[in-house]
Structures are given as C-alpha cells and as structure tokens.
Amino acid sequence: MPSLAMHLLFPRRDRILRLKEGAVEVIPAPDLVDEEGKPRYERLWYHLRGLEARGGYLGLGPEFALLRLQPFPSLQGFPLEEAVLAEAERSPLFAGEELLADYLLVAPEDERRVRVLYGAMPRRRAAWLYRLRPARVEPLPLLLWRYALGQSRGTSVLVLENLAHTLALFEGGVLKGFRYLTSGADEGSERLTEEVVRSLALFGHPGKVEEAWVLGLPTPPPLPPGLPAQRVEQLAPLNLAEAALAKELSLDLRPRRKALGEGLPREAQVAVFLAALFFAMGLVGKGVLENLKAAEARRAEALRQQVELLRAQTFQPARPRGLSLEEILRVAAERPENLWLTTLTAEENRLFLAGKALDPYAPLLLARRLGGRPGPIQASSEGERGPRVYTWEVEVAKAEAR
DSSP states (O other): OOOTTOOEEEEOSSEEEEEETTEEEEEEOTTSBOTTSOBOHHHHHHHHTTSOOTTSEEEEOTTTSEEEEEEEEOOTTOOHHHHHHHHHTTOGGGTTOOEEEEEEEEEESSSSEEEEEEEEEEHHHHHHHHTTOOSEEEETHHHHHHHHHHHOOOSEEEEEETTTTEEEEEETTEEEEEEEOSSOTTOOSHHHHHHHHHHHHHTTOOSOEEEEEEEOSSSOOOOOTTOSEEEEEEEOOOOOHHHHTOSTTOOOOSOOOOOTTTTSOHHHHHHHHHHHHHHHHHHHHHHHHHHHHHHHHHHHHHHHHHHHHHHHHTOOOSOEESSOHHHHHHHHHSOOTTEEEEEEEEOSSEEEEEEEESSTTHHHHHHHHHTOEEOOOEEEESSSSSOEEEEEEEEEEOOEEO
16 A cells, blocks of 8 residues: 555646645746757756655656557557557657657457557656656556546546546546547636537547546636536545555556667567577476476366356356356367466356466457456566566456346
C-alpha cells in the first residue's frame, strides 16, 4: 500500500500542483515550456528537485509526455514494441529524439487487430527525471481514470478531468476511447457538452452513459449544461495516493535497463541474439530442457485434475445455452504452444483463467474465442537476458441452462 504521505506531483505548462496529505499546493513555474510550446525538461527537473519527488508519483501532462490509443496488427511474431516506438516517433513534439515508450494491451478489436494504449517521452529527458527517484512516471490522465473506475459502480463511465483536459469512455472497465478536449474541461459551456456528445458517438456510445465523473484539482471543473449522463459525480479527488501506484491501467516511463542488443542495427541485433542463444544453450544443456518438460507435464496433470473435478461438480442435465463449461475447458486445455494456464477457478456464475504467454496477443484471442473478458496483461523478463513473458487473466461467464 502506498503511503498516504507520498507526494503526487502534476506539472502543467506554467505551474506544478503538489498533492500531499489531502492538501493541494500550486507552485508557479512559468518557464516549463518555450515560446513554441516545446517542453523544457531541464527547467522541470530544476523545479521538481526541491519538491521531494523521491518515492512519489510524477504525472506528466501532454506538454511533457505522449499518450495515444490506437489499433495495431495482432499477428503472431509482429514486433509490437518496435511498432509502438515507431508510431510514437511520428509525433512532432519529440522530433529527432530517441524515445522511451511503454504500452498496455487494452482489448482485441477483431481477429487481426488489438487496441493499444501507449505513452512515450524522450529517453534522455526521462533519465534526468529518474535522477529524482520517483516511484512512477506516467502520463497524467491515467491516474484520474483509475480513480474514477475504482469509485464507480456503473457499466458505462465517462471521465472528464481538468489536469490534462481529457475525456475518456469506459465500458465494463475497458477503455473504449479518449481524446484531448478542444474546448477545455474548465469551459463548462454548451460547446463543451456538444464536444462530449460527438466524442461519445465517435467511441460507439451515442446517448447517455450511466455515470460521469467530473474531476479536477485544485477545484473540479464546472458542470457543462446537459451532460449526457444518468448520474454525475463532481469533485476534487484529494485521496489519490492509493490509485497512484495501482497496477491496473498504468504505464511506466522510467528508464529501464536496455535489452541485449537494443539500440544496435537490426543485423547486429540478430547476430548478438544468435550468439547469446547458442551460448546459453551450451551452458544450460539437456538438464534445463528436461526441467521444462517436467514442469509442463506437472502443469498438464494439474489442469487435467482440475478439469475432472470441475466436470464432476458442475453436471447439468439441462441443455446449455451458448458456450458450455465443457467446451470452455476443452478450448482452454487445447491451448496454443505459446500460452499456458497456471490457474483455473470456478465460481457460481463465472470462470477465471490465468496463466502466462510468450505472445501478448494469445490471451486476447483466447478471451475472444471464449466470449470472455481479458484482464490486465503484465510483461516481465525472465532474468536480464530472458525472453519477455506475459502474465494474463481471462474471466468467462458460465453458460445458462434452458
């Protein structure tokens, strides 16, 4: 749990907001961008170094960090990290800069595309900020989105905030779309309402949402007239510490250790990778392969026992409607080679599947095939030189009898 005394710092174009122990302090900083609107990270570092950023949260607005949501091809072997970085480098804000990027797989659009939320900032500038030792650096809107989702009880949720001036729509906890407001969240006018209505239609949700969260610091934005929502919450959230370091819907723009061969030409990367691969195979040898085989056999046996137990406990003489439990378990058991299960849990109305994958698209396609909802997908590396492994979750509602 994060400390409630941790500092949350939100740089804007001409000031820095500091949130600590339920109080907001506005610190003037008129020199954070130049006359052309380009960020001045050296001045940002200068101001932040005296504000106790160590161990705190640093949320960057659109002047300092890129945030985008767009579809990418979901093809096995498609280099998603390189594609995200290439798209980020197209931004004129960071022209000619080597970028640091992080991304989050949001949801599959179809069998061939997946929605990706990604953030980026210049790598050299990120290294400057990391000298302050913050616990997390990320694009600012994500913090307020997490807060609203954690407090809401509706299926369709609209978030309107005045720190980065964004509008975001969530359905079932999944980000359907977001955009930076043209009018600005503090305008509170009919023109802003019209922009909200157009945005909702663009995101595929014409009409009212169940809940609208109008958030801001140090004060919330004024309510625009006729906001299309059944319920509206308007507040200045002063208890953001718990959401600051939550793992859900998060990005991390702190510098990381470079992967083997990163930054080299592609031919050199391939040579380094092959050399490391053969070297590792020579060191590890037959013993590791046998251990992997034994581990897979244990997983398969544990899954088989869970399947048999669930089949015995969930016998239904009535004909199932939709995807039956037996079909779900059969599909889960016949998993692709690059995806495996570690947990299978059954409740009265739902099934929870969890596991690991070598391909970030595999769990999303598995969820789509089962008619389920994917949970967060977290990437990690097996050691300094190991491959990326993705931890995933999928929730599936049980079939109803008829």
